[in-house]
Amino acid sequence: METKILSDELDMIRSQTKGSTKLIHFNNAGASLPPDVVVDTVVDYLREEALAGGYETEAKHIAGINGVYDKLAELVNADREEIAVFENASAAWATVFKGLSFEAGDEIITSEMEYVTGLIGLASAKEAGIKINVISNDALGNFSLEKLEKAITAKTKLIAVTHVSSSGGSILPAEQIGEIAEKHGILYLLDACQSAGQLPLDVKRIKCDMLSATGRKYLRAPRGTGFLFVKKASQDKVKPVLLDFFGAGNVSLSGYTLRQDARRFELYEKNRALTLGLGKAVEYALNIGVNRIWDRIKYLAVLLRQQLAENPAIAVHDAGYWLSGIVTFSVKGMESEDVKRKLAERGINVSVGGSQATPIYMEKNGLRAVVRTSVHYYNTEEEIAALCQTLSLLINQNSNLEV
Structure with a gap:
């Protein structure tokens, strides 16, 4: 039976995260503070590479580099042959989306919470004659499975x-969507950029054909890392967008053969130090336990929403039954960018969710920008209290200026 992350363990985790001693970091949905061991893994490899040579260092560490695929597979309950490592989630998502074959008149279903990278791809598909159906949330802010069923056609x-x-804090019912996709024989692509490392992911339960994710957010890996899952049975349905000798063999002017795993979607050249850093971050999360991580994130997010809601000048915007560790709000009489800047001056990191990130959702709800706070398991109750107290101070100062 898994236990909660208690104070002694939390103190140890924070002691292994130098950044947590310097500031209060509530921008984990942008980029988390990495554990020291992740930083050391990357830096040590780069130093060795500088002294021994790039190819030679890679050969020495090849078992560890290949082991990253096993760790990522364990994270999402996949087979290692279904994992490819990318520099970011956008490249992973675009690789599979652009590798799918569509014809004019085909239809794609998405949600109002879709991220801008996905919308760019969908807009390109629409220009090619593909119909895009957007499933809007219900009055309570939930993704409607009933609307999804009704939207499906031949x-x-x-x-x-x-x-x-x-930018909205809500979680889509990924497993139920997967059941519907499987029932109708429809390919299913899940953007797990904000969920990987935050909550448990099981591609077999979700039943997705493809899943893209980043390392820098809740996995606490270095920037410039990400990965892609493509189900074995679906790999031949996706044509690699770019190919080099790593993904193709038996090359001649007459043609070539593809690798028989998801690494056909990779290119050979990538940062081996960052790849190892990604693997170390995944290992760190697995050692703690993703279920335990998720339990603490939920607890901290509820606490933060409750304390924010106590201030009448703050409006919390998250809606729906299933909410994540991303908490969005606005402050009456203050621009979100100003709130972010004033908090940063006091050693508290937050972010701003602009209309460009999730434009359909933001426009529907009349939001131009929101303050985005995102808690992680290494955050504390005291940090939440400090954030809310600082916000109260800023609000009072702003009110005095307006008088």
Whole structure:
């Protein structure tokens, strides 16, 4: 039976995260503070590479580099042959989306919470004659499975949705969507950019064909890392967008053969130090336990929403039954960018969710920008109290200026 992350363990985790002693970091949905061991893994490899040579260092560490695929597979309950490492989630998502074959008149279903990268791809598909159906949330802010069922037609070829909203705090019912996709024989692409490392992911339960994710957010990995899952049975349905000798063999002017795993979607050249850093971050999360991480994030997010809501000048915007560790709000009489800047001056990191990140959701709800706070398991109750106290101080100062 898994236990909660208690104070002694939390103190140890924070002692292994130098950044947590310097500031209060509530921008984990942008980029988390990495554990020291992740930083050391990257730096040590780069130093060795500088002294021994790039190819030579890679050969020495090849078992560890290849082991990253096993760790990522364990994280999402996949087989290692279904994992590819990318520099970011956008490249992973675009690789599979652009590798799918559509014809004019085909239909793709998405949600109002879709991230901007996905919308760019969908807009390109729409220009090519593909119909895009957007499933709007219900009055309570929930993704409607009933609307999804009704939207499916014989021409529906893909369901492409974002698991955890970047600017809204809500979680889509990924497993139920997967059941519907499987029932109708429709390909299913899940953007797990904000959910990987935050909450448990099981591709077999979700039943997705493809899943893209980043390392820098809740996995606490270095920037410039990400990964892609493509189900073995679906790999031949996705044509690699770019190919080099790593993904193709038996090359001649007559043609070539593809690798028989998801690494056909990779290119050979990537940062081996960052790849090892990604693997170390995943290992760190697995050692703690993703279920335990998720339990603490939920607890901290509820606490933060409750304390924010106590201030009448703060409006919390998250809606729906299933909410993540991303908490969005606005402050009466203050621009979100100003709130972010004033908090940063006091050693508290937050972010701003602009209309460009999730434009359909933001426009529907009349939001131009929101303050985005995102808690992680290494955050504390005291940090939440400090944030809310600082916000109260800023609000009072702003009110005095207006008088």
